[in-house]
Amino acid sequence: MIVFNEVGKRYINGYEALKNVSFHLKRGEIAFLTGHSGAGKSTLLRLVALIERNTHGQIIVAGQQLNRLPDHKIPYLRRRIGMTFQDNRLLADRTVFDNVALPLIITGYRPQEIRRRVRAALDKVGLLSKERSYPITLSGGQQQRVGIARAVVNKPPILLADEPTGNLDPNLAKEIMGLFVQFNQVGVTVLIASHALGLIKSMGYRTLVLQQGSLVGDTYPRR
Amino acid sequence: MKRPFLRPAPETPRRNKPDPLIYGHVWLLHHWYVIVSSVGQIARAPLSTLMTSAVIGIALALPMGLYLLLENVQQISGEWGGNVQISLFLKQEVPENKAHALADRLLQKSDISTVQIITPAEALEEYRTLSGFGEALTTLETNPLPFVLILQLSTQDLSAQATEHLLTELNQIPEVEIAQFDMLWVKRLLAILQLVKRGILLLATFLFLTVVLVIGNTIRLAIYNRREEIEVYKLIGATDQFIRRPFLYTGFWYGLSGGMIAWLLISFSLWILADPIKQLTAVYYSQLNIISLDWLSTLGLLAGGSSLGLSGAWLAVSRHLKEINPF
Numbered sequence: 001m002i003v004f005n006e007v008g009k010r011y012i013n014g015y016e017a018l019k020n021v022s023f024h025l026k027r028g029e030i031a032f033l034t035g036h037s038g039a040g041k042s043t044l045l046r047l048v049a050l051i052e053r054n055t056h057g058q059i060i061v062a063g064q065q066l067n068r069l070p071d072h073k074i075p076y077l078r079r080r081i082g083m084t085f086q087d088n089r090l091l092a093d094r095t096v097f098d099n100v101a102l103p104l105i106i107t108g109y110r111p112q113e114i115r116r117r118v119r120a121a122l123d124k125v126g127l128l129s130k131e132r133s134y135p136i137t138l139s140g141g142q143q144q145r146v147g148i149a150r151a152v153v154n155k156p157p158i159l160l161a162d163e164p165t166g167n168l169d170p171n172l173a174k175e176i177m178g179l180f181v182q183f184n185q186v187g188v189t190v191l192i193a194s195h196a197l198g199l200i201k202s203m204g205y206r207t208l209v210l211q212q213g214s215l216v217g218d219t220y221p222r223r
Numbered sequence: 224m225k226r227p228f229l230r231p232a233p234e235t236p237r238r239n240k241p242d243p244l245i246y247g248h249v250w251l252l253h254h255w256y257v258i259v260s261s262v263g264q265i266a267r268a269p270l271s272t273l274m275t276s277a278v279i280g281i282a283l284a285l286p287m288g289l290y291l292l293l294e295n296v297q298q299i300s301g302e303w304g305g306n307v308q309i310s311l312f313l314k315q316e317v318p319e320n321k322a323h324a325l326a327d328r329l330l331q332k333s334d335i336s337t338v339q340i341i342t343p344a345e346a347l348e349e350y351r352t353l354s355g356f357g358e359a360l361t362t363l364e365t366n367p368l369p370f371v372l373i374l375q376l377s378t379q380d381l382s383a384q385a386t387e388h389l390l391t392e393l394n395q396i397p398e399v400e401i402a403q404f405d406m407l408w409v410k411r412l413l414a415i416l417q418l419v420k421r422g423i424l425l426l427a428t429f430l431f432l433t434v435v436l437v438i439g440n441t442i443r444l445a446i447y448n449r450r451e452e453i454e455v456y457k458l459i460g461a462t463d464q465f466i467r468r469p470f471l472y473t474g475f476w477y478g479l480s481g482g483m484i485a486w487l488l489i490s491f492s493l494w495i496l497a498d499p500i501k502q503l504t505a506v507y508y509s510q511l512n513i514i515s516l517d518w519l520s521t522l523g524l525l526a527g528g529s530s531l532g533l534s535g536a537w538l539a540v541s542r543h544l545k546e547i548n549p550f
Binding site for chain 2: 075103111
């Protein structure tokens, strides 16, 4: 589903955020991406969603070669990738319902369908009762879950999460990670960037380790 | 005959569910949604909206109003302006046969193309209908007006020495009381008006540019204020057209409301000016119709305003959306 082939990212100022990274994440697989801050975790996720373009190598996402994807087709790629962000990126002046509905609105769903799907997504993350609240009134964990609901509401085949447990206490973090595992169990390919090493280890899934832009580890758990 | 597989059993669930995406009317629905929300956004800041619209309105009203004024002046002077002609006012005691003889004599001259005789009775009649003093004139016992000969010159050149020479020559004819150019000032005015028209065109160009820039700047600020929202839209896969749409509508509304304000300003100004203009023109010509904004020019004003708004918004959006990451 996600293939990296000797991928590098060098910025104009010469800084190399990623060097020669190769891995293959199969359809329906779940993996963690870990490493110290500044190791290139976020950059890697941004390359997958074409928020930035790689400067070396080749990336294939959902069968599409990103190097050859013209700018005007990027939105359609992003619609097939659900993404959550460390800072959630919710719109403060919209209700939880409206925030989650955004991906459906831009795609052009019918209002009834939007209501049905948004409620289903909010129910899945346990926030159906908060649909009329504004994000600012929610706790950090709840906001993260709204972000997850928004990422999955249009049922994308790929889910990317950037530090989803960043500022959460261990119990909440575990709960959030549990949500991603649930989505993976229904066939979604999931890639989670996180530096919560202990939590990742305890969950027992494939883990990619980045160090200063290079992939230094790709460990599968013993089954 | 066996036809077992032709039809599925009635209790079989339908395979092809109706597609949740029906683009045609959803697209319209979204446009409607954007229209409503862009109006809402404008209405939430009434004062700043009014100020922006007023700037646009004044910028549109100025050239349009000047143009209308010019049209009116041209209409008046066009009525008066014909060709170069000289009026010969004959002396009071000159009788009709002498006037005719003089007219015949003048027709022989090469620089005079036609001669028209206006009898005192005709002159009085014309004066009665055109001056607005009809009632007062009926009290006159005798006609105080002389014969008048209207000479149409074959030349159009006013500055030519020959014309001046002709005028002095005509003044020396014994039957002639006075010879003078008709409406010479109107001729000059028409020439000046051509110049003024150019000036207004130039002014209009600058002011239209102002409208585009004002709207462009307003939209730029709106884009800046909603930067976060645009970023999120881009991240979840909104197309550029989708993101652009509300801003284009906002520009359109600004332009349209500017056009409406311009219409109000012009109508108000014409209303204020109508009476003095009527009084002034009544002295010369009583049947003046003031050219005001008809429905066609009203439509043009509104369409012009909104298309300027749209193009200003388009400029701003296509410039500034690219600056917002992710691309």
